[in-house]
Amino acid sequence: MTRWPLPPPMQQALAQARAAAALGEAPVGAVVVKDGAVIATGHNRTRTDSDPTAHAELVAIREAARVLGSERLTGCELYVTLEPCPMCAGAIAHARIARLHYGAADPKGGAVDHGARVFDHPQCLHRPEVVSGLGEGEAGELLRTFFQERRS
Amino acid sequence: MTRWPLPPPMQQALAQARAAAALGEAPVGAVVVKDGAVIATGHNRTRTDSDPTAHAELVAIREAARVLGSERLTGCELYVTLEPCPMCAGAIAHARIARLHYGAADPKGGAVDHGARVFDHPQCLHRPEVVSGLGEGEAGELLRTFFQERRS
Numbered sequence: 001m002t003r004w005p006l007p008p009p010m011q012q013a014l015a016q017a018r019a020a021a022a023l024g025e026a027p028v029g030a031v032v033v034k035d036g037a038v039i040a041t042g043h044n045r046t047r048t049d050s051d052p053t054a055h056a057e058l059v060a061i062r063e064a065a066r067v068l069g070s071e072r073l074t075g076c077e078l079y080v081t082l083e084p085c086p087m088c089a090g091a092i093a094h095a096r097i098a099r100l101h102y103g104a105a106d107p108k109g110g111a112v113d114h115g116a117r118v119f120d121h122p123q124c125l126h127r128p129e130v131v132s133g134l135g136e137g138e139a140g141e142l143l144r145t146f147f148q149e150r151r152s
Numbered sequence: 153m154t155r156w157p158l159p160p161p162m163q164q165a166l167a168q169a170r171a172a173a174a175l176g177e178a179p180v181g182a183v184v185v186k187d188g189a190v191i192a193t194g195h196n197r198t199r200t201d202s203d204p205t206a207h208a209e210l211v212a213i214r215e216a217a218r219v220l221g222s223e224r225l226t227g228c229e230l231y232v233t234l235e236p237c238p239m240c241a242g243a244i245a246h247a248r249i250a251r252l253h254y255g256a257a258d259p260k261g262g263a264v265d266h267g268a269r270v271f272d273h274p275q276c277l278h279r280p281e282v283v284s285g286l287g288e289g290e291a292g293e294l295l296r297t298f299f300q301e302r303r304s
Contacts, residue, residue, distance in 0.1 A: 051214055052223040052246040053205065062203055071204040086270045087242025090263070094239060095204040108275055111242070115275035116268040118238045123260055123267035 009033050009079040010101065010135040016043040016056065017081045017142050023048055027142040030056035030080040032064035032073065032097075039076070040064035056080055057088035061095050072096045081139035083110030083132070089118035092128055099129040103139030161185050161231040162253065162287040168195040168208065169233045169294050175200055179294040182208035182232040184216035184225065184249075191228070192216035208232055209240035213247050224248045233291035235262030235284070241270035244280055251281040255291030 006014070009031050016029025020043035032040040042059025046052055057080050064073050073095040083106040084092060092100055102112065111118045112130060119127045158166070161183050168181025172195035184192040194211025198204055209232050216225050229251040230244060235258040244252055254264065263270045264282060271279045 046223045046246075050217050050221050050223050052217055052225070052248075053210055053214055053243050054223075058205055062205055065202050065204055069202050071198045071202050071206075073204070085242055085246075086238045086263070086268065086276075087246060088239075090237055090239025090242060091205050094198075094237075109277070111238070111268070111270075111275075115273040116238065116263070116270050118263075118268050121267040123263075124238075125261070 006135050006138075007079075009038060009077070010081075010103065012038060012041060013056075013079045013081050013103070014135055014138050014142070016041050017139065020044045020056070021142060021146050027146050028056040028080065028082045030060040030078060032060050033077045033079065034064075034068070034073075034075060039067050053087065055085065055088050056082075057084055058091055061091055061097075065095065074098070077101065078128075079134070081135060082106050082143070083112050083114070085109050086111040086116045086118055089116075093119065093124055093126045096126050097128045099131065101131045101134050103133070103135040104143065105132060105136070158287050158290075159231075161190060161229070162233075162255065164190060164193060165208075165231045165233050165255070166287055166290050166294070168193050169291065172196045172208070173294060173298050179298050180208040180232065180234045180291075182212040182230060184212050185229045185231065186216075186220070186225075186227060191219050205239065207237065207240050208234075209236055210243055213243055213249075217247065226250070229253065230280075231286070233287060234258050234295070235264050235266065237261050238263040238268045238270055241268075245271065245276055245278045248278050249280045251283065253283045253286050255285070255287040256295065257284060257288070 192215035
């Protein structure tokens, strides 16, 4: 059997998630792509940096904005292994991300297709195109393993 | 007539908002208070820093977390001149801010008492006590003046 290969940006996001787990951080990774090239990567580092805002998406978005010299990431795509929380969904809107690909759904903490559904309110200034499920198996397995090991 | 004096932390948040306007940034300011002392301040600097996440609240929260050496701002209060957006409300929850004081309501962009109402979903892990209206006159006037001047 040949498995459909994940697109390289989601593979890189999963590698970022594994790097987070190696640091004892919840395994979530993200990359920002512009014109087909990865311009920024990030993973959860809230404990490492003592920064409650250092989720994978915010780390990658801030880095991409620094690289482009602009607060707007117009035309960029974000690949992240887990459904973004309200903070990260808000940042995605502010950054004008064109398309969001997320892996595993997060009914407990997600705010795209669950909970606050940040993009679904008329007040939301920018709605990215949203594609879910890409790499969800691998992304979910990383999270389950991480939290099982911490409980045992 | 004697006007009731605003509590000093909100006066400082308003001073931060004026500092933002002087830089051409939307005039919103924030301070973090712990045990009665201001431990961090911030204002909007998204253009100055080319950082879409650099709202007043995130700047102040990140600074406070750095000062305390912890991703949790347990027992801290946040004073901000404008109702927080979804990104900032999410960060307030992640940081475990005990009490949020905001000045002007923001029916267009706010996500505490409008729009996504981030704290009102069962998925929200931490809900701060919310006090609104403190300094709303001054905060709203700063914003109106700023946007009127940009339009003219």
